[in-house]
Amino acid sequence: MPFWDKHIETLPRNELEDLQVKRLKDTVARCRKTVFYRNRLKSVDESQFSTPEDVSVIPFTTKDDLRANYDFGLVTVPREEIVRMHSSSGTTGKATVIFHTIKDIETWADLVARCIVMAGANRADVFQNIISYGMFTGGLGLHYGAERVGMLTIPSGVGNTKRQIQLMHDFNTTVFHATPSYILYVSEVMVREGFDPKEFDLRIGFVGAEPHSEQTRQRIEDILDINAFNSYGMSELNGPGVAFECEQKSGMHIWEDSYLLEVVNPDTCEVLAPGEEGELVVTTLNREAMPILRYRTGDLARIVDDGEECSCGRTHVRISRIKGRCDDMLIVKGVNMYPSQIEDVLMSFPEVATSYQIIMDRAGKKALDSLTVQVELYPKMFDGDLKKLRTLETDITRSVQDEIVVRPKIEFLEPGSLPRSEGKAVRVVDKRGEM
Numbered sequence: 541m542p543f544w545d546k547h548i549e550t551l552p553r554n555e556l557e558d559l560q561v562k563r564l565k566d567t568v569a570r571c572r573k574t575v576f577y578r579n580r581l582k583s584v585d586e587s588q589f590s591t592p593e594d595v596s597v598i599p600f601t602t603k604d605d606l607r608a609n610y611d612f613g614l615v616t617v618p619r620e621e622i623v624r625m626h627s628s629s630g631t632t633g634k635a636t637v638i639f640h641t642i643k644d645i646e647t648w649a650d651l652v653a654r655c656i657v658m659a660g661a662n663r664a665d666v667f668q669n670i671i672s673y674g675m676f677t678g679g680l681g682l683h684y685g686a687e688r689v690g691m692l693t694i695p696s697g698v699g700n701t702k703r704q705i706q707l708m709h710d711f712n713t714t715v716f717h718a719t720p721s722y723i724l725y726v727s728e729v730m731v732r733e734g735f736d737p738k739e740f741d742l743r744i745g746f747v748g749a750e751p752h753s754e755q756t757r758q759r760i761e762d763i764l765d766i767n768a769f770n771s772y773g774m775s776e777l778n779g780p781g782v783a784f785e786c787e788q789k790s791g792m793h794i795w796e797d798s799y800l801l802e803v804v805n806p807d808t809c810e811v812l813a814p815g816e817e818g819e820l821v822v823t824t825l826n827r828e829a830m831p832i833l834r835y836r837t838g839d840l841a842r843i844v845d846d847g848e849e850c851s852c853g854r855t856h857v858r859i860s861r862i863k864g865r866c867d868d869m870l871i872v873k874g875v876n877m878y879p880s881q882i883e884d885v886l887m888s889f890p891e892v893a894t895s896y897q898i899i900m901d902r903a904g905k906k907a908l909d910s911l912t913v914q915v916e917l918y919p920k921m922f923d924g925d926l927k928k929l930r931t932l933e934t935d936i937t938r939s940v941q942d943e944i945v946v947r948p949k950i951e952f953l954e955p956g957s958l959p960r961s962e963g964k965a966v967r968v969v970d971k972r973g974e975m
């Protein structure tokens with residue numbers, strides 16, 4: 541089984557934890573160079589740290605802290621040493637910006653190279669990076685990692701879907717990187733353009749940057765006849781290359797020599813045991829320009845706790861698929877749910893095509909919440925057989941209700957009816973605040 545850096549990827553747990561403690565102490569000391577952390581860390585004595593769990597005496601860092609320190613407030617190196625800036629993709633509030641030194645860029649490329657090789661790709665592959673370049677970290681993040689591995693890298697970015705397909709065809713692309721929603725759209729266009737999606741040389745896909753269910757992964761794999769690997773990251777922690785699946789696909793290995801992970805109860809902030817679902821809190825252990833301590837990611841997941849080390853041989857813990865962000869939680873008729881739960885149900889129906897949208901509204905005299913799920917179906921479902929459609933509607937309604945308790949209204953649409961996104965898909969429309 542191939543490794544990019546076998547020594548560090550298979551480091552025995554005790555050595556890995558010693559390395560974490562050492563790097564944590566260095567990181568805390570480095571953070572003190574900023575006014576913000578100097579004040580925050582007044583009562584912290586890192587020289588006393590002896591286990592990674594000692595991180596819990598450090599206060600959390602939040603997105604608001606990053607915003608409050610806009611622009612260079614959390615930078616620990618002279619301005620001349622910064623070579624790159626990225627920004628988080630959030631659409632509300634002030635942007636959060638992240639800075640990197642040349643060493644940070646190299647460390648990041650190395651982490652991404654580990655992911656690429658872990659998924660089974662190598663320098664003989666042709667890699668098409670079908671994701672946005674620019675301030676978003678998905679493009680340049682994978683680009684540098686892929687070049688480091690030595691793959692022929694096509695920086696095709698997003699959009700111009702027919703051209704993407706043409707490139708795949710002409711240059712025999714074997715590996716791609718995309719958001720799950722966009723690659724599913726690409727596969728629809730392939731069919732529309734008269735291609736069989738399985739006829740390409742594609743063999744591996746890196747999919748991430750947005751929540752998606754196991755069923756969606758299987759869809760992507762079946763339609764394109766590839767192996768798809770889940771990729772997790774966020775700009776504040778570099779971008780992609782934080783956690784990634786190995787060939788076992790039983791959780792994403794988080795690179796613990798570079799990221800110290802905790803899972804906390806998002807309401808009480810209490811640190812949870814492995815296996816319990818909560819908010820991921822991450823401390824960077826290997827960053828120069830802008831280290832971050834105990835960052836509240838807002839993402840919900842759990843540490844995979846099956847009592848066994850992964851059979852791939854890597855000792856770094858695995859995290860589950862991301863359920864969503866804490867603020868993605870929908871409350872309809874007083875019931876809490878996540879869009880990913882609905883996606884899971886929809887994608888288990890073979891009649892359902894690749895796109896859907898959840899609409900929440902409030903109407904009628906009593907102004908009760910309503911939940912409508914618009915679902916695109918494959919063309920074969922629109923052959924005039926209404927009985928078939930009604931049966932499907934009943935089945936989907938029941939299955940969604942079983943999952944989320946609330947009874948949804950299901951609306952069927954022809955493929956291509958819903959707006960398509962080239963990056964992160966918009967799955968939820970909340971009209972309840974509108975007059």
Ligand code: DLL
Pocket residue numbers: 627628629630676677678747748749750751752770771772773774775776779780781837839861862864865
């Ligand atoms: O999305 C970095 C990235 C690029 C990851 C390409 C993977 C591939 P941001 O734009 O800062 O960075 O958004 C980060 O996206 O906090 C999660 O909520 C969500 N997210 C990222 N990867 C996954 C995933 C990039 N595999 C935010 N599953 C994160 C679910 C994901 N959600």
